[in-house]
Amino acid sequence: MTPSASSGQALRQAQDRPQIIDRTSGLGAQPTPDFEEQRRHWEERSARGRRRRGPGSGAVDRTISDVPLKVAYDPSDVADLDPARDLAWPGAYPYTRGIHANGYRDRLWTMRQFAGFGTAAQTNARYHFLLAQGQHGLSVAFDMPTLMGYDSDAAQARGEVGKCGVAIDSLADMELLFDGIDMADITTSMTINGPACIALAQYVAAAEKKGIPRAKLGGTIQADILKEYIAQKEWIFPPRPHMRIIVDMIDFCTREMPKWNTISISGYHIREAGSTAAQELAFTLADGFAYVEACMAAGMDVDSFAPRLSFFFNSHIDFFEEIAKFRAARRIYARHMREKYGARNPRSWQLRFHTQTAGCSATAQQPENNIVRVAFEAMAAVLGGTQSLHTNSMDEVLALPTEKSVEIALRTQQVLAYETNVTNVVDPLGGSYYVEALTAEMERQAESYFAQIAEYGGVIEAIEAGFFQREIAEASYRYQRSIEAKERIVVGVNAFAKDEEAAEIELLKITEETERGQARAVQAVRQGRDGASVASSLDRLQAACRDPKDNLMPHLIDSVNAYCTEGEIVEAMAKVYGRYTETAVV
Amino acid sequence: MNERPLRIVIAKAGLDGHDRGAKVIARALRDAGMEVIYTGLFQTPEQIVQTAVQEDADGIGLSILSGAHMTLFPLVVEQLQAQGAGDIVFFGGGTIPPDDAQRLRDLGVRAIFTPGAPLQDIVDFVRSECGKRRALVG
Numbered sequence: 001m002t003p004s005a006s007s008g009q010a011l012r013q014a015q016d017r018p019q020i021i022d023r024t025s026g027l028g029a030q031p032t033p034d035f036e037e038q039r040r041h042w043e044e045r046s047a048r049g050r051r052r053r054g055p056g057s058g059a060v061d062r063t064i065s066d067v068p069l070k071v072a073y074d075p076s077d078v079a080d081l082d083p084a085r086d087l088a089w090p091g092a093y094p095y096t097r098g099i100h101a102n103g104y105r106d107r108l109w110t111m112r113q114f115a116g117f118g119t120a121a122q123t124n125a126r127y128h129f130l131l132a133q134g135q136h137g138l139s140v141a142f143d144m145p146t147l148m149g150y151d152s153d154a155a156q157a158r159g160e161v162g163k164c165g166v167a168i169d170s171l172a173d174m175e176l177l178f179d180g181i182d183m184a185d186i187t188t189s190m191t192i193n194g195p196a197c198i199a200l201a202q203y204v205a206a207a208e209k210k211g212i213p214r215a216k217l218g219g220t221i222q223a224d225i226l227k228e229y230i231a232q233k234e235w236i237f238p239p240r241p242h243m244r245i246i247v248d249m250i251d252f253c254t255r256e257m258p259k260w261n262t263i264s265i266s267g268y269h270i271r272e273a274g275s276t277a278a279q280e281l282a283f284t285l286a287d288g289f290a291y292v293e294a295c296m297a298a299g300m301d302v303d304s305f306a307p308r309l310s311f312f313f314n315s316h317i318d319f320f321e322e323i324a325k326f327r328a329a330r331r332i333y334a335r336h337m338r339e340k341y342g343a344r345n346p347r348s349w350q351l352r353f354h355t356q357t358a359g360c361s362a363t364a365q366q367p368e369n370n371i372v373r374v375a376f377e378a379m380a381a382v383l384g385g386t387q388s389l390h391t392n393s394m395d396e397v398l399a400l401p402t403e404k405s406v407e408i409a410l411r412t413q414q415v416l417a418y419e420t421n422v423t424n425v426v427d428p429l430g431g432s433y434y435v436e437a438l439t440a441e442m443e444r445q446a447e448s449y450f451a452q453i454a455e456y457g458g459v460i461e462a463i464e465a466g467f468f469q470r471e472i473a474e475a476s477y478r479y480q481r482s483i484e485a486k487e488r489i490v491v492g493v494n495a496f497a498k499d500e501e502a503a504e505i506e507l508l509k510i511t512e513e514t515e516r517g518q519a520r521a522v523q524a525v526r527q528g529r530d531g532a533s534v535a536s537s538l539d540r541l542q543a544a545c546r547d548p549k550d551n552l553m554p555h556l557i558d559s560v561n562a563y564c565t566e567g568e569i570v571e572a573m574a575k576v577y578g579r580y581t582e583t584a585v586v
Numbered sequence: 587m588n589e590r591p592l593r594i595v596i597a598k599a600g601l602d603g604h605d606r607g608a609k610v611i612a613r614a615l616r617d618a619g620m621e622v623i624y625t626g627l628f629q630t631p632e633q634i635v636q637t638a639v640q641e642d643a644d645g646i647g648l649s650i651l652s653g654a655h656m657t658l659f660p661l662v663v664e665q666l667q668a669q670g671a672g673d674i675v676f677f678g679g680g681t682i683p684p685d686d687a688q689r690l691r692d693l694g695v696r697a698i699f700t701p702g703a704p705l706q707d708i709v710d711f712v713r714s715e716c717g718k719r720r721a722l723v724g
Contacts, residue, residue, distance in 0.1 A: 052591025133591045144601040144652050160601050200653050233603025233627055274606045359624045360606075364681075396700050398683050473609050480610050493702040510653065510682075512620075516610070584626035 003154075039074070064318035064488070065276035066478070067441060073433035081519070086331065090426040094334035095115050096327050096439065097348040098385040103426030105419075110388035111413045112189060114356070116166035117400045118514045119521075120176035123166040130342030130401065133410060137187040137219070138537050139175070139390065141165030142199070147234045147339055150197045151518035151567035159516035164400075165191075169522040170565045174202040175209065183207045188219035189354070189388075196223035196237035197245050198566050201556035202216060216532035220261035220310055220354075223249055226287040226459055230468040233582070234267035235389055236570055239460045241577040244548060246291060253304045261310045263291060264354065270468075271314035274476020277325045278442055280314060282449035283468055285332055288461040292448045294340055297448035301342050306348035315381040316358040317373055323429055324438035326384025329353070332443055356390040366492035370394040381428055382465040384423055389413060400508045470583040522565055529563040537562045538572045547577040592716045593621040595643045597634040599662070602652035603627055606681060607701075611647060614705040628696050631661035632720060633668050636662065643714035644723075647676035659690050673723055675715045 016025040061069055070077070081087070084466075088094060091101030101104060113135055116123045127138055142165040145157035150159045151169045161167050168174055183206070192199045200221050203215045225242040225537045235242065246263065254261040267284030275283065288309065295305050313329065315322050333351035337343045357377035362370040374391050381389055389411040393401030398483060401409070429435040456462035463469075482488045489495045535557040559569050596612045598605055605627060612622045623641050625634060646666075646690055659678060664683050666672050681691070681698035689697040697711050 001611055017667075054643050144654070148601045150601070156601060158600075159654035163653030228603075234606060272606070273602075274610075363702045394673075398681060433706060476606055477610055477613050479616075480705060489701070494704070580611055586609050586622075586624045 032501065035418075042072070044564050046509055057261070063277070063438075064320040064479070065321060065475075066277060067278070067321065067438070067445075073437055073494045075433065077433050077437040078440075081440065087430060087436075093338065093346065093349055095330040095350055097427035097430050099330065099352060099387075100426075101278070103385070104382070104423035105426075107261040108417055108423065109382065109386055110136045111410060111417075112137045112139045112354070112388045112390055113406060113410055114139040114191065114390050115190075115406070117164075117508065118162040118166065118510050119518055119536065120166055120168065120173040120543075121179075122162075122514075124177055124179050125182075126403070130406070130410075131181070131186070133407065133500060134414070135188065135410060137388070139183075139189040140167075140191065142190075143167045143191050144234075146199075146566060147192055149198075149236045149566060149570035151522050151565045152515065153522055154567055157515075159515070161518050162510045166517045167514075168199065168202065168566070169518070170525045170563050171202050171205050171560045172521070172525050174199075174560075175239045177270045178210075180424070182210045184208060184216045185209050186315070188217075190219070190221045193222050193225050193228050194234055194569060195566055196221050196225075196240075197552060197556055198560065200249060200253075201553065201560045205557055214257050217257055218259040218261065220264050221249075221264060222264045222312070224263060224266045224287060224312075226270055226290060227266050229463045229580075229582070230270055230283060230287075231273035231275070231472060237574065237577040238580045239463060241545075242580075243290075243294050243460070245552060247294050247300075248502050250291070250295055250305050251298070251300060252551055253302070254308065260269075260308065262308045262354075263307065264310050264312045265291065266312040268312050268314045270472065271316060271358065273472050274479060275472045276470075276475045277316065277321050277473060278445035279449070279471055280447035280549070281325050281329055281332075281442055282453075284311065284313070285329065285336075286450060286453050286459050287338060288333070292337075296341070302337075302343045303348050306337060306341075306343050307350075307554055308347060309350055310387075311353040311387075313353050313355050313381075314358050314537070315353040315355045315377040315384075315386075316376060317361045319376060319380050320429075320435055320438060321442075322377070322380040323384045324435055324442050326353070326355075326381070326386065327427075327430075327531040328442035328446065330461060331439070332446055352387045352389040354390070355386040357381070357392045359392055359396060361494050362392060362394070363395045363490060365497060367394045367397065369492055370397065371408060371412065374409060375416070378412055378416055378421065379420070382416060383427075385427065394459070402508050418586055420461075424436070466583065466585040473585060524553070524564065525563055534559075534564050534568070538564060538568065540571065542572050542576055545573055589621055592645070592646045592713065592720060593622050593623070593641060593643045594647060594712060594716065595623045595625060595638045595641060596649070597625040597629055597635065597637075597646045597695065598627045598649055599618045599629050600636060600650065600652060600654045601628065601693055602650055602654065604651040605649075607651070608647075608649040609707060610705070611649070611679070613707055615647075618713065619643075619714070631658060633667045634662060635665040635674075637673060638674055638688055639671050643674060643713045644675065644719050646711055647682075647712070648676070648678040649682040650678065650682070653681070655690065656686055659695055663694050673719055675719050675724060677710075679708075687723060 087096045090097040095401050115126050143162050144160040144164050146168050208334045243509050250262045253260045266290040267280040270283050271280040294474050330351045334349040337349045355375045363375055371394050377449050387418050391412050393405035395405045430468045453462050456465055485492050541555040541559050544555045594615050596608050598608055612624045616622045675696055677697040682698055
């Protein structure tokens with residue numbers, strides 16, 4: 001059959017049938033009703049539905065953070081939005097739509113699972129496993145004594161060694177932690193704040209012992225002490241000397257570690273402590289600006305250090321609110337960095353961030369459900385344009401995660417990255433009436449908090465007055481009450497619960513032998529080193545603590561190289577700085 | 587019926603800074619009409635029991651989310667015995683796996699509440715158990 005014969009036949013058949021007159025092109029069509037008339041129709045239908053639904057139907061008209069929501073959003077909600085001013089294009093100021101012109105097409109986010117438990121040798125084995133599974137970078141979780149500046153054999157450490165993370169007492173442990181891992185090839189994130197300067201010194205020293213110069217080290221260290229006073233409560237010294245330590249670290253890294261992200265300014269813990277999304281956003285950015293101001297006050301040029309500042313946010317379960325929060329964060333940061341702090345380098349305007357799914361949204365009841373929550377939260381982070389992501393494991397609400405549950409969490413990211421296609425288009429929710437309105441609302445609430453913090457005289461003054469702590473405690477209690485009243489449903493907790501004692505999932509347990517073994521190990525380190533260089537390096541460190549002009553970092557590297565333990569170094573510094581105690585706010 | 591409200595010490599021990607749960611419980615008990623003393627962070631078991639004895643508390647609620655519960659709960663039980671305060675109702679909560687919770691109950695911890703426990707259950711437990719203690723001790 002030839003093509004012309006075939007089409008002639010088809011034409012004849014069509015002529016025999018009743019005709020359909022297509023008016024969709026507009027000519028002769030019904031007139032389109034006026035948009036406002038359409039609105040009135042919709043409002044009537046919506047009101048009828050609301051009457052039928054009646055009170056107490058469980059319908060929630062607020063976000064999880066108590067932001068009032070409309071039933072539907074329309075162009076009037078974004079009437080004030082100026083696309084050129086407020087959105088621009090991906091990769092352009094004010095970066096609402098992301099910091100990269102091509103989003104994830106050029107570069108996927110970094111899949112980075114936070115891990116650490118027991119001894120350095122045990123965690124080292126977990127790192128080898130994670131790298132073999134395709135993870136891109138390492139993320140060190142330290143145990144409580146390490147985070148609070150105590151050695152594993154200290155009285156304060158009893159029961160805590162290796163429980164929440166890995167115990168690192170001295171350079172010897174840090175060397176063991178990275179045994180067999182090419183520190184020039186991977187990036188490492190270290191979640192530690194009070195003693196961050198010591199952990200950084202240990203990391204540099206461990207790499208240099210392998211022959212890798214500090215300039216080649218990539219990664220980040222949290223070192224965000226302000227949110228410790230606000231939410232996480234792992235401080236050592238009072239706020240002002242702690243700020244000096246952070247400024248010294250940023251200054252040192254800026255000069256000597258060009259690939260290192262100097263600080264990870266964190267909202268994660270603020271949110272976990274019970275804040276709203278807007279509080280997380282506002283308090284975190286306020287902390288960030290406080291570090292910028294402290295570095296500038298110490299004489300640093302904003303464009304010398306700002307490109308290496310990074311952020312860390314929580315991704316909670318209220319999907320669109322989280323996406324709006326991430327978008328607002330970039331816009332607010334860019335505006336303040338350019339307009340208030342006078343940064344001229346575009347990299348100084350770009351807010352880069354890591355995200356972790358919300359531990360506090362996980363439930364002990366039916367823990368497998370947490371896999372699903374994590375998947376939604378991870379997608380919100382990706383639609384919000386995160387640079388790296390940690391997905392929580394389903395069993396973290398009960399104990400440290402097992403290898404199996406960590407693998408599922410990592411696979412969740414891989415499915416998101418390679419199967420869902422959400423990575424193909426940059427900022428896919430940009431222009432959504434709802435998401436744009438919520439983004440603007442987040443920015444408005446954050447600016448209002450900045451004004452309140454300024455009234456206290458700044459972040460440190462607001463901490464001392466208990467402002468953040470009170471705001472968070474209020475929000476957290478309000479949220480808990482809404483769960484109790486079943487205004488909000490948590491599956492498996494206040495609805496769809498099952499009568500079972502607890503899930504039968506395998507849990508990872510850290511034994512008491514870990515604590516005894518680690519205590520013996522740190523004692524062996526103390527016995528095997530040169531006592532004279534320990535004493536002299538600590539003397540020089542103390543002298544530097546008294547002299548604000550002398551950067552602490554080189555002295556800290558000397559001390560860790562002499563195998564001074566973390567507890568000894570903290571003790572020496574506390575003799576100059578004192579220790580912080582909080583007035584508890586309920 | 588005793589006129590004086592029940593008095594409860596809510597405590598954080600060890601190095602654990604996670605105080606969200608402790609603060610929420612403290613407020614819920616206060617809203618339920620009890621007197622609540624929140625110890626603040628980083629208390630030793632000795633200090634916690636001393637506070638409870640000095641304040642003539644009816645109960646102690648200990649919150650631990652750092653994994654150190656199998657060390658710190660038994661130390662508080664020990665201190666209650668040592669300070670002659672075995673009548674004080676000792677309960678707690680946190681990220682505590684089920685088999686650990688059972689072992690702690692066997693040691694004399696009266697109740698262990700894990701994440702997701704309804705506030706009303708905790709309030710009811712405290713009112714009932716601490717109320718019994720008050721009726722006995724006066």
